[in-house]
Amino acid sequence: MRSPAMTDVARLAGVSHQTVSRVLNGHPNVREQTRLRVQAAIAELGYRPNRAARALVTGRSQVIGVVAQNTTLYGPASLLAALEQTAAEAGFAVSVGSVSDLDHQSISAAVERHLAHRVAGIVVIAPVESAGEALEQLPQDVPLVTVDGDPAGPIPLVTVDQVSGARAATQHLLDAGHRTVWHVSGPPDWFDSAGRIEGWREALQLAGAEVPPVVPADWSAAAGYRCGQMLARMPEVTAVFTANDHLALGVLRALHEHGRRVPDDISVVGFDDVPEAAYFIPPLTTVRPDFAAVARASLDLLLAQIESDVVGPLRRTVAPTLVVRRSVGAPPRR
Amino acid sequence: MRSPAMTDVARLAGVSHQTVSRVLNGHPNVREQTRLRVQAAIAELGYRPNRAARALVTGRSQVIGVVAQNTTLYGPASLLAALEQTAAEAGFAVSVGSVSDLDHQSISAAVERHLAHRVAGIVVIAPVESAGEALEQLPQDVPLVTVDGDPAGPIPLVTVDQVSGARAATQHLLDAGHRTVWHVSGPPDWFDSAGRIEGWREALQLAGAEVPPVVPADWSAAAGYRCGQMLARMPEVTAVFTANDHLALGVLRALHEHGRRVPDDISVVGFDDVPEAAYFIPPLTTVRPDFAAVARASLDLLLAQIESDVVGPLRRTVAPTLVVRRSVGAPPRR
DNA sequence: AGCATCAATGTTAACGCAAACACTGCCATT
């Protein structure tokens, strides 16, 4: 028994399938009484429009493709969830296309998979340079938005304001009385890392503070732990801003093992506000990006392109907020 | 300029569109020379088959729908990522359908959204009773697999062996010399919670140990912290098994604040092995579920149904492994 | 009254593809 199609509904309601289509798509010129009859027939048959057929005839499906690398990380996972929810509210489904690397080939392959499905638009979470390059070379026949992509690139972009977030974090530490702030950074090829470094450096320079060398890491607690072990041995370090919360966690443990108390001896600030950051030892002061806002902005940009075919250097920035907890204090008296 | 269709390829290759179709779908009876000509034409035009058209004519798209509640949590996020990857390898795309609640209505709505797209199959991450009930009442015209669903239900199911994992965790604590083990559990309506409670209780009973009352919580570090504050005040508590790692994190902090050292005074074991568990203070002994294996099993079951229409009480269980770190030690001498 | 207008509805033609069926040679068998 195949599922009912539009003609079945039409037959039951005593109208043509086209009228059913009009009811379904909210066209104006349908008599109220007819509309009700059709809707009753739809309900009675449990009819559900076939999106594939609609996609075929309109050339676009009501699906948005998302390309991301590692949806296990807190940031991407949150973003994906927010995108899905926002898209659902706008009547779109979300199809995920994970990708092992953010190199040219993987990105193109993922995008083309989405293209084969005739998605209405694509959101690429493209935090590294190579991703941006890959996208620029893509056939531009589908609405595209990048998130956390290349701020200097030509592709419509939504991004968390890394710079202002990092600035706020650093300023917060300076305000507490620290002479300077060290920074444990994320992977060097991520734009997120670059932005956070930039904001940190700006805040220091603005305050006339010395700018220590960046301590390079990745996003993992493991790397944070390694860097923390080093920082713990340097008595002049009294304040650390890490590029994310997991790095902070690693740093916290290293400091703890070396007997350096937080915040009494060293203050620490993270980035992301993962849900458990409030339960680190001590509770972590951190910067919270608004993923829902990023998702909304991305969809806005995408829908704007879908509906009006304007492709321009669209850009949207979402400001994060500082969440103050107990991991920051005054520097120790010398 | 619309994108090329099969007929365009056919014209260029000097064959009929049907031959192009045969080449695309790997049908045998095509001369090698013809195949090459067609493939050359495909490459030249940059032709890409229209999945929507294929879905229309075959009645099934090469898409698998996933229904999940909160893909921000580590477990669901990992599972989703693993599913996506496994599905991609089998030539399927994954469409996500998040759901705010796991009640009847939300689940049905999400499933029906997927049905409208004529997905080939649906994976429901359905860890609570109400989800199972909703699914049983659904029209059974699409292959369906639940993950972490009702072990007693009639729907094909893949599940992490919560019981054996919890048993191993508890046994590990008993082996370290503890007289008994306390358990901080997850939300009471989750099957995961129930399974972990069951395994914990089994291990205690098998060892002839006293079974303390379950300490009820949810999955959050906040709840873990609250329970930890209580447990910290009870001198007889020397070993705690928490239903997940974030609970353990909260417990660890509460214990730390009360001056109870881990593992010297109290031992703690978690569940999930989140990436940062190794950097808790101290590094957390925990149970690691194999999400990739769960994803593979789910897809196996789904593809089996898709290909052969066998719907039976299929069931697959994936055993987790204990990861030993430093949060477990011998109980303090009295 | 006659005609234009317009709302409400129906009819037809795509969209791109795969399945069913039909056709064409060629080869092996009788």
Added chain:
DNA sequence: AATGGCAGTGTTTGCGTTAACATTGATGCT
């Protein structure tokens, strides 16, 4: 030489939908 089978290919049909166009009947205007 006639027959049958079969590999290789083409033709036709229909999937469920929307868009474009066609039709109908009622209304308002001159």
